[in-house]
Amino acid sequence: MDLRDIDSPAAWTVADLEADRSWVFTLDEAARAGLARTVKAAHDPARPLFDYRGEEFDLDPAWETLAAAFAEAHHGRGLALVKGLPREALSEAEFELLNWAIGLHAGVARPQGRASQYLSAVRDAGIDYRGASGRGYSSNAKLDFHADGADLATLACFNQALSGGQSMITSGVTARRRLIAERPDLAETAHGSFHFSRQNEEAPDETPTYGQPLFDLADDRVFGKFNRNRIQSAQRYVGVPALTPAQAETMDVLDEILRRPELMFTMYLAPGDLQIVNNHTLLHSRTGYVDHDTPEKKRLLCRLWLAPPDSVPLPESWRAYYREIAPGTVRGGIRGHHHDAACQAFEARQATRLGMTPAR
Numbered sequence: 001m002d003l004r005d006i007d008s009p010a011a012w013t014v015a016d017l018e019a020d021r022s023w024v025f026t027l028d029e030a031a032r033a034g035l036a037r038t039v040k041a042a043h044d045p046a047r048p049l050f051d052y053r054g055e056e057f058d059l060d061p062a063w064e065t066l067a068a069a070f071a072e073a074h075h076g077r078g079l080a081l082v083k084g085l086p087r088e089a090l091s092e093a094e095f096e097l098l099n100w101a102i103g104l105h106a107g108v109a110r111p112q113g114r115a116s117q118y119l120s121a122v123r124d125a126g127i128d129y130r131g132a133s134g135r136g137y138s139s140n141a142k143l144d145f146h147a148d149g150a151d152l153a154t155l156a157c158f159n160q161a162l163s164g165g166q167s168m169i170t171s172g173v174t175a176r177r178r179l180i181a182e183r184p185d186l187a188e189t190a191h192g193s194f195h196f197s198r199q200n201e202e203a204p205d206e207t208p209t210y211g212q213p214l215f216d217l218a219d220d221r222v223f224g225k226f227n228r229n230r231i232q233s234a235q236r237y238v239g240v241p242a243l244t245p246a247q248a249e250t251m252d253v254l255d256e257i258l259r260r261p262e263l264m265f266t267m268y269l270a271p272g273d274l275q276i277v278n279n280h281t282l283l284h285s286r287t288g289y290v291d292h293d294t295p296e297k298k299r300l301l302c303r304l305w306l307a308p309p310d311s312v313p314l315p316e317s318w319r320a321y322y323r324e325i326a327p328g329t330v331r332g333g334i335r336g337h338h339h340d341a342a343c344q345a346f347e348a349r350q351a352t353r354l355g356m357t358p359a360r
């Protein structure tokens with residue numbers, strides 16, 4: 001068990017993020033206009049997303065800013081906010097295609113659930129988040145702190161909620177550091193295995209639950225993973241060991257640390273905002289929300305999960321979930337129940353285009 005203190009640009013506090021706002025990027029008029037133009041030129045409602053090629057989209061002059069934001073999220077503080085996607089100029093379908101186009105340039109999109117969808121509309125579909133198959137992105141519930149299931153996640157806002165829906169982000173690297181300093185006994189527990197449920201979304205060759213520590217190291221980097229809902233959900237399965245009192249206390253103390261005002265950064269995404277997070281170094285959450293009555297005003301975010309080409313090695317303990325841990329591999333995601341030949345062909349084509357090793 002390696003409880004060394006490891007520093008990183010992602011080991012921030014709220015004061016650090018506020019003192020240096022260079023993680024916030026803004027697209028200028030020319031960049032916005034260029035994005036709207038290239039998306040409108042390519043958009044054809046009859047074409048499935050898999051049909052579009054990265055080469056069809058000229059993202060310049062916005063790409064320089066977008067690439068810097070991806071680099072900040074991936075190798076810097078773990079968080080980037082890009083303001084000014086051309087939301088007003090685009091329909092909902094065009095806005096989705098814009099996100100898809102950015103994803104085609106930034107990495108290999110990963111499937112996100114049972115339907116093996118590669119782009120999720122984050123909206124309230126009335127799903128019970130606490131149920132055995134619950135997923136936060138389809139509910140309006142307050143969510144537990146968690147990491148999404150791929151190296152990077154992008155979230156772009158089309159519509160805001162009437163109220164609530166605030167996004168909360170805490171550095172797992174800082175949280176680990178505090179846990180080690182304050183409760184070394186529980187820090188040790190956190191570096192041991194916890195069982196997580198796949199929420200009935202496992203692919204045919206995957207088990208319904210898997211074990212993974214809340215913190216682990218690889219190549220002198222800290223990796224954090226948490227999701228109380230899924231850990232509790234895994235307890236329903238025969239063969240999953242009952243949580244020990246030390247594990248239960250570790251989750252409580254970690255939750256308390258993650259919510260400390262000096263560590264938990266809060267923000268609202270406004271229409272046209274694109275948030276990029278690193279799911280190794282940050283943990284995030286969201287408050288519950290109340291939606292508009294009018295369907296076309298309802299809260300709507302567009303979410304992508306990405307495996308970027310310049311990825312770092314993951315801990316061995318992350319293999320069960322990510323399936324691949326070597327740098328530059330197509331890894332992570334939730335293959336779900338429909339990961340078919342079309343999905344595999346898309347992934348292989350994108351991997352080749354970006355010089356990556358395809359998933360097995």
Ligand SMILES: [Fe+2]
Pocket residue numbers: 146147148284
């Ligand atoms: Fe999430």
